[in-house]
Amino acid sequence: MTAEVLKLTAPEVLEHARELLGKLALDLIISDWHVVIEVGPEDLPEAALRLRDDKKLSCKYLSTIIGVDYEEWMETLYMLRSQDHSVPVRLRVKLNREQPEVPSVAYIWSGANWHEREAYDFFGIQFQGHPDLRHILTREDLDSFPLRKDARPHRKRRRSGQVTGIEEPVRLPGEPDKRERS
Amino acid sequence: MSAAGEITGQDRSILHLEEMVLNMGPQHPSTHGVLRLVLHLDGEMLISVDPVLGYLHRGFEKLAENRTYLQYLAMISRLDYLSGIFMEWSYVRSVEALMDIEVPKRAEYIRVIIGELNRIISHHVAIGDFMLNLGAVTPFFWVFRDREDVMDMLEMVTGQRMMYNFMRVGGVRWDLPDAFETDCRKFLKEFPGRIDEYEQLITENEIFLSRTLGMGIIKPYEALDYGISGPNARAAGVDWDLRREVGYSVYPEFDFDVPLGLHGDCFDRYKCRIEEMRQSVRIVEQALDSLCGGPVNLKLPPMLRPPAGDLYRAVESPRGEFGVYLVSRGGLRPWRLKLRDPTFSAISMIPKLTPGYKIADVVAICGSLDLLMGGVDR
Amino acid sequence: MSLIEKFEHPNILTTTTDRLFNWARANSLWPFTYGLACCAIEMMASTMPRHDMARFGMEVFRASPRQADVMIVSGTITDKMAPIITHLHHQMSEPRWTIAMGACACSGGMFWDSYNVVQGVDLLIPVDVYIPGCPPRPEALIYGMQQLQQKVRQDTQVGKFSKMSDNPLGDYMKIKPESGGKS
Numbered sequence: 001m002t003a004e005v006l007k008l009t010a011p012e013v014l015e016h017a018r019e020l021l022g023k024l025a026l027d028l029i030i031s032d033w034h035v036v037i038e039v040g041p042e043d044l045p046e047a048a049l050r051l052r053d054d055k056k057l058s059c060k061y062l063s064t065i066i067g068v069d070y071e072e073w074m075e076t077l078y079m080l081r082s083q084d085h086s087v088p089v090r091l092r093v094k095l096n097r098e099q100p101e102v103p104s105v106a107y108i109w110s111g112a113n114w115h116e117r118e119a120y121d122f123f124g125i126q127f128q129g130h131p132d133l134r135h136i137l138t139r140e141d142l143d144s145f146p147l148r149k150d151a152r153p154h155r156k157r158r159r160s161g162q163v164t165g166i167e168e169p170v171r172l173p174g175e176p177d178k179r180e181r182s
Numbered sequence: 183m184s185a186a187g188e189i190t191g192q193d194r195s196i197l198h199l200e201e202m203v204l205n206m207g208p209q210h211p212s213t214h215g216v217l218r219l220v221l222h223l224d225g226e227m228l229i230s231v232d233p234v235l236g237y238l239h240r241g242f243e244k245l246a247e248n249r250t251y252l253q254y255l256a257m258i259s260r261l262d263y264l265s266g267i268f269m270e271w272s273y274v275r276s277v278e279a280l281m282d283i284e285v286p287k288r289a290e291y292i293r294v295i296i297g298e299l300n301r302i303i304s305h306h307v308a309i310g311d312f313m314l315n316l317g318a319v320t321p322f323f324w325v326f327r328d329r330e331d332v333m334d335m336l337e338m339v340t341g342q343r344m345m346y347n348f349m350r351v352g353g354v355r356w357d358l359p360d361a362f363e364t365d366c367r368k369f370l371k372e373f374p375g376r377i378d379e380y381e382q383l384i385t386e387n388e389i390f391l392s393r394t395l396g397m398g399i400i401k402p403y404e405a406l407d408y409g410i411s412g413p414n415a416r417a418a419g420v421d422w423d424l425r426r427e428v429g430y431s432v433y434p435e436f437d438f439d440v441p442l443g444l445h446g447d448c449f450d451r452y453k454c455r456i457e458e459m460r461q462s463v464r465i466v467e468q469a470l471d472s473l474c475g476g477p478v479n480l481k482l483p484p485m486l487r488p489p490a491g492d493l494y495r496a497v498e499s500p501r502g503e504f505g506v507y508l509v510s511r512g513g514l515r516p517w518r519l520k521l522r523d524p525t526f527s528a529i530s531m532i533p534k535l536t537p538g539y540k541i542a543d544v545v546a547i548c549g550s551l552d553l554l555m556g557g558v559d560r
Numbered sequence: 561m562s563l564i565e566k567f568e569h570p571n572i573l574t575t576t577t578d579r580l581f582n583w584a585r586a587n588s589l590w591p592f593t594y595g596l597a598c599c600a601i602e603m604m605a606s607t608m609p610r611h612d613m614a615r616f617g618m619e620v621f622r623a624s625p626r627q628a629d630v631m632i633v634s635g636t637i638t639d640k641m642a643p644i645i646t647h648l649h650h651q652m653s654e655p656r657w658t659i660a661m662g663a664c665a666c667s668g669g670m671f672w673d674s675y676n677v678v679q680g681v682d683l684l685i686p687v688d689v690y691i692p693g694c695p696p697r698p699e700a701l702i703y704g705m706q707q708l709q710q711k712v713r714q715d716t717q718v719g720k721f722s723k724m725s726d727n728p729l730g731d732y733m734k735i736k737p738e739s740g741g742k743s
Contacts (some may be wrong), residue, residue: 031492032279032493034493034494060403060406060407061406061409062409063409063411063496063503063522064505064507064520064522066507068492068509068517068518068520070517077507079505079522083406083420083421083422086427086428088494090494109407109408109409110404110407110408110530110534111407111408111409111410111527113530114526114527114529114530115409115526122243136235136236137235137236137239137559137560138236138640138676139236139638139639139640139676146241146244146675146676147243147244147518208641208644209594209623209644210623215597215600216596216641236638236640237638237640237641238597238635238638238641239638239640239676240636240638240676240677241671241674241675241676241677244674244675245673245674248673256670257671260597260598260670260694263597263598263601264601322608323608323609326604326605326608326610327608327609327610329605330608330609330610343602343695343697344598344601344602344695345694345695555597556597556598559638
């Protein structure tokens with residue numbers, strides 16, 4: 001591979017992505033020199049394929065897939081990067097929190113396979129069409145999704161050789177009491 | 183069977199055995215910690231591999247939601263325990279970016295010096311473990327001899343041998359001690375000779391070559407497809423180093439090369455690490471030369487409260503792109519912290535790399551990828 | 561001067577069986593390489609040139625539990641690992657000893673409130689020596705091993721049988737349902 005790097009700036013990448021994706025992109029912004037593109041869940045595979053196969057953007061490298069729980073909604077973020085320019089592109093999909101479902105991109109980037117398994121493991125996000133959606137990090141019989149905000153799986157400090165139940169996080173000065181709010 | 187005892191033609195079908203499942207790990211000396219591989223074998227030939235993770239899943243990402251920004255700093259160097267400085271670096275960079283803090287120049291140089299020394303000892307263990315997997319014990323002793331010298335220097339600066347907890351938001355914990363520079367320069371003078379010693383011992387060893395050349399080849403497009411980064415990707419010919427491409431900290435001031443491999447096999451991955459150690463020596467030398475005066479940290483309140491926002495910051499750790507995605511909603515604790523570990527992607531490639539090889543080669547391939555389960559399981 | 565040089569003629573020594581066995585056991589402890597996390601690196605460093613553990617007769621690290629006397633639990637124990645650690649401990653032949661190396665193995669360490677971490681290996685298997693530190697220095701591990709040697713020398717081996725329960729999962733299964741991550 002040659003090191004002839006086309007130095008694109010973030011606004012150029014943004015303009016090109018706007019042309020490329022057309023109506024698929026719900027929103028395009030530049031956040032901290034990353035180009036953030038919001039797409040609907042059903043348009044995700046199409047947008048991902050276009051970004052990957054475009055000659056100028058060529059986002060061939062999927063760095064990671066991130067799930068975030070905002071209590072009101074959920075998100076999955078796809079961190080993309082290209083070897084040809086150094087502007088990271090971030091695909092953002094907002095999901096319904098009650099029933100988080102999104103099409104899988106494991107056939108577009110092979111590396112997505114395990115990242116999607118991890119997001120399923122932590123948040124319970126269902127990736128439709130994923131070849132092998134199993135637990136990856138947590139133990140198989142764990143029946144909650146630990147990184148969701150309503151799961152508070154913190155353990156109680158061990159006393160007299162026994163672990164007993166679940167403890168609330170310690171409240172810091174100036175921080176609202178979570179128990180009162182909920 | 184023919185007269186010579188050689189199996190030919192149709193006789194081979196006699197030896198086709200039914201599939202055997204062999205469990206390797208999580209307690210196995212050559213899986214670098216607690217990786218478990220479920221091997222499906224035909225005789226000794228591999229059909230498929232299913233890695234099972236999570237035996238060291240400590241819940242780092244959930245614990246971040248229950249710690250303040252400063253408390254979590256002590257924890258994060260336990261993540262990837264061979265290169266803790268890079269975990270801290272990536273984390274403080276993301277908090278600094280959220281809070282819009284400018285780091286003093288001297289602190290950046292100190293970060294680079296400590297970081298590159300840490301890269302050297304991480305590659306020490308990577309090479310030593312790889313050789314141990316191949317059955318060579320001597321190099322392991324040699325690299326640990328030199329590793330202790332670097333650890334002495336790191337201990338002098340940070341106070342700990344492995345878990346440094348040295349970075350702070352807005353700088354580093356304290357200044358370099360007076361004796362550090364002389365010690366470091368002495369080490370930098372001797373160390374290239376010791377790398378030559380490793381190379382004399384390993385690089386042209388006949389057994390080593392026959393076990394690594396052409397083994398576990400990663401093609402450049404595969405490396406991108408699977409999200410491989412760091413020396414593993416550079417050995418495959420992917421010319422990408424965040425130190426150069428993104429140019430964070432003061433790296434743009436330094437002159438260093440990014441070693442690239444030609445074939446992407448186990449040997450290239452080993453060779454890339456050896457060359458990176460030489461480049462690290464160059465960087466530390468330049469950083470010591472250009473070390474300027476001034477403060478090493480900023481006075482900040484003990485309770486950090488970054489404004490709401492989200493961002494992603496990555497550093498080039500010895501294993502590749504280590505990134506932190508941080509979401510703040512204005513509280514005292516992070517709302518969400520995602521740690522992107524390069525080894526996670528590297529392990530996801532094992533099912534693709536290993537079929538067709540024998541069990542002993544699986545060990546060699548795993549060793550050459552420099553797996554570390556602390557970062558994978560998180 | 562060793563004992564044998566005191567005798568000019570062939571001779572007989574009288575001692576107790578306990579002293580004889582304990583002398584042999586204490587001076588050749590074979591540890592079991594059970595590297596879990598960060599402490600495993602320091603465990604490796606303690607056998608390497610700088611801190612050569614072989615000086616004290618305990619350098620023969622074995623990868624198989626069947627060949628080992630001491631299990632050095634070096635690292636964080638997670639819920640997924642817990643059944644395996646008891647399983648491996650029961651595979652070791654008696655007499656067997658356990659060293660909890662590092663804060664995580666002693667009490668869960670700084671991950672104590674995680675949903676997936678066991679708060680100390682003594683919830684699973686009996687522990688003889690606790691070595692604090694995060695991670696303990698190699699010198700601390702060597703000191704811990706010497707403390708174990710002291711313990712072995714004072715032990716009564718004759719007529720002693722295993723007091724462990726036959727349940728291979730130990731006491732862990734009793735606490736598991738309550739400590740699960742259900743919110």
